[in-house]
Amino acid sequence: MELLVASAIGVLTTAGIYLVLRLRTFPVILGMSLLTYAVNIFLFASGRLTIGAPPILQDGVTTYTDPVPQALVLTAIVISFGMTAVVVMISLGAYLGSDDDHVDDQPEATGSEERS
């Protein structure tokens, strides 16, 4: 369980960082999504890993899982979902406007030639 969660976080983060370091918007956005998945799982793990235990107080139950990370993850999911939607729209606008999906600034001479 620990190994599975830890390696999931590790693989997602690695793939995410690799993709973020690409220079085109599409892989960068994919990488950002992978990074947010990684951080969501990481937040779950921050409340210790418990299997099959309820987060809310109940009669006759002795082991509980920590409810706070679940609330944090829920907030983080909603926020990252919204942010991804925003960045997709803005980068789509930028791509359609200048016909160039590079994230970094291109040298000015080549940029103007392509457009003309």
Add this chain to the structure above:
Amino acid sequence: MTHWIILPIVLPAFLAPFIVLAARHHIGIQRVFSVAGVVALIALALGLVWAVSDGSVLYYRLSNWAAPFGIVLVADRLSTLMVLLTSVLALFVLLYAIGSGWDSRGRHFHALFQFQLMGILGAFLTGDLFNLFVFFEVLLIASYGLMIHAGGNARLKAGVQYVLFNLIGSTLFLFALGSIYAETGTLNMADLAQRVALIGAEETVGIRIAAVLLLLVFAIKAAIVPLHFWLPSSYAEAPAPVAALFAIMTKVGAYAIIRVYTMIFPPNLEATMGLHDLWLLPAALVSLAIGMIGVLAARKLDRLIAFSIIGSMGMVMVAISLFSPVGIAAALYYIIHSTLAGAILFLISDLVRTGRGNLDLTAQPPMRGTHMTAGMFFVGAIAMAGLPPLSGFLGKLLVLDASYGADLVVWVWAIVLSSSLISVIGFARAGSVVFWKAHGLGPMEPDAETARPATLAYVAIGGLFAMLIAHTVFAEKVHAYTTTVATELFAHDTYMSLVLETPGKLSDPKEAH
């Protein structure tokens, strides 16, 4: 009285959807409500500053849940000072946006502006780290909208870079919060301060990683070298009133560093020893140098101002990273100054753009209203470069004075003084090229497509200048106040006991049945 604290967050939070839903087709009504909201915010902020000026700390428990379990909002002298600074800045920026017509060049400017204020004020008032993250996201998502307001390819492109950089920052913030929660089991700042101090010397690995990650996140916000790359193009491409409002956003990062690293990871905490003086101070010195060299190297006026913002943030962080009451007091004085000066310069750059259509640092025929704009740029540049008689000079003196006992005092003095010289040269060169050489090129063609800036735009900049001059004239009083703020930060017993020991609602399983 305690409910007042949440009003600076609730007011813009309700005003923004109201503007979107009820007034989206009437720019006039939007303007009236937006200005009225900001004026009300100033009144609220003044009330809060007055309420905490006797050293008391105000707090507000959301839903009345007891402290480490529920979210608290806390208003002490530092928070209320920043709230007041934000709302005053917002008023003049809003007046400029209305006067120059920027708000009608795209949709939903006023709603986004109110959401932006909600995020910034919330970040200043919250007493909970995760809540700080949420308010960061609120201010960021509003800033994405404001940043690409009025559209245009260059702006959208800079917007993509800005959004992606900040998304990575947010992800780092979540990683930091996760590791803090895993180590301590709490995210309430006061509770964290107590628990972090209890961690044994052998078990500090996790919390040290968390402290560094958190510092990185705030350094991204505060644009400290080497995490400053997002700032120049996004501030230069953003609409000028928005860039002027963004002058407070870098200060949110500075505020968060002051708050978290005086309270949760104080300088005398063994686990994070060396983070301030070994890492933060050199980074701040480098950003000061890079910022001012950028001022000299910039080829457009808006980039020049953006780099001067980086330089002034470097100055602020130099003072903060001393982590002494004197240093923080100097930093707070300089924060107020650099927010006002940065906003003034961005608004003036928009006057130049209105007058002659571009911001290139090349000699072009004189624009309309050149005398007024040139005069204002002269005063603004003096303020930002830190020449006497304005508050930039006093702030710099305070920083130099505060650094007197530090280990790196020679470096601090050398870099602060030489970077001031470089920025003076940079601003003088820009001013002479844009305003003086213009007269050698003969009068401007009368049929050019440029317009004279509106009166309200001048009023807004004049108001900011009045604030800056007041900040200079009443420097002694302001500095005395920032000194009490800084002293309170290092003796936060009132804050801690108030947040943690005041009884609130607790879930009682027996009562539920």
